[in-house]
Amino acid sequence: MIAEGLAQGLEGLDLLLWGYERNFDPTLLAENLKLTPDERVRKAIATLRFVEELRRAGNAFRGAP
Numbered sequence: 001m002i003a004e005g006l007a008q009g010l011e012g013l014d015l016l017l018w019g020y021e022r023n024f025d026p027t028l029l030a031e032n033l034k035l036t037p038d039e040r041v042r043k044a045i046a047t048l049r050f051v052e053e054l055r056r057a058g059n060a061f062r063g064a065p
Contacts (some may be wrong), residue, residue, distance in 0.1 A: 032040060
């Protein structure tokens with residue numbers, strides 16, 4: 001993806017913004033804004049717990065502590 005932006009002559013902030021625009025889904029933003037702040041925090045915490053569990057599972061698979 002970055003190579004494509006670089007091939008278009010983009011650099012720095014322009015390259016960063018191009019990447020965001022390309023992967024931006026306004027429907028996800030709209031759905032998130034329908035939630036209350038408390039619901040958003042709970043959703044973020046649930047996501048972090050999921051990431052932590054994935055990390056633990058990956059470490060166990062590799063035999064890492």
